[in-house]
Amino acid sequence: MEALYLSCLAGGVLFAIVSVLFGDVLSNALDGILDFMSVDILKPMVVASAITVFGGAGVLITRYSGFSVIPNLLLSILIAICISLLVYFLYVKPMENSENSTGYSIHDLVGRIGEITIPLPEQGYGEVMVKMGAGNVLHIASSLEERVLSAGTRVVIVDQIDGVLSVAEFDENRGDDV
Known part of the structure; x- marks a missing residue:
């Protein structure tokens, strides 16, 4: 045995x-x-x-x-x-x-709040950091309103065109008027 x-x-x-x-x-x-x-x-x-x-x-x-x-x-x-x-x-x-995917689509970023890490000129590109899950992701960004946005500015991602995120400055008070 x-x-x-x-x-x-x-x-x-x-x-x-x-x-x-x-x-x-x-x-x-x-x-x-x-x-x-x-x-x-x-x-x-x-x-x-x-x-x-x-x-x-x-x-x-x-x-x-x-x-x-x-x-x-x-x-x-x-x-x-x-x-x-x-x-x-x-x-x-x-x-x-507990199985989760760490993958995401760039379209999932639209509507999220991010922070500028590399300043955005009026016309040109910089970089935005967005919190996704437990980490942060960095993406190329441009200013939708063609305004200079300095590093540390909070922005909202408005659109995505050819892999570039179009962002606008996030104004916390602006949502109350609507």
């Missing part, structure tokens, strides 16, 4: 390594052909952890306890199920919910 546990332990570790290294390659090669068989809780990480924990628990219980074969097997299965459920609910499920 110890050979089964050792092979599960080794197989689980190998499965984990292979799925980490080649998971995307295999997924792209199969192009979703096996998606109909997917069950939400049977993610590769959960399966690999269950197999590995089953093998590891079986080896430890066999070597360090006086249990016979059947209680040892049942206890190993129970431990593997418990640990894999913990992996699923404490790691896999929260990670699925």
Whole structure:
């Protein structure tokens, strides 16, 4: 029975390594052909952890306890199920919910407030910094009203033309009149 546990332990570790290294390659090669068989809780990480924990628990219980074969097997299965459920609910499920894209379209910037980092001349280009998500992005900008805008001026992005943001000075009091 110890050979089964050792092979599960080794197989689980190998499965984990292979799925980490080649998971995307295999997924792209199969192009979703096996998606109909997917069950939400049977993610590769959960399966690999269950197999590995089953093998590891079986080896430890066999070597360090006086249990016979059947209680040892049942206890190993129970431990593997418990640990894999913990992996699923404490790691896999929260990670699925936290996946965010850092990509954005330049059109998403229209209407946002930014700050001039490189001064804008009346006619010409400067740079504006806009907060996007947890970070800031810098883009080439021009003054919509053809006014000089110095560094540190707060602006609103009015339009985007050929990758250049057209900005106007942001006036906090102006919104009350409308």
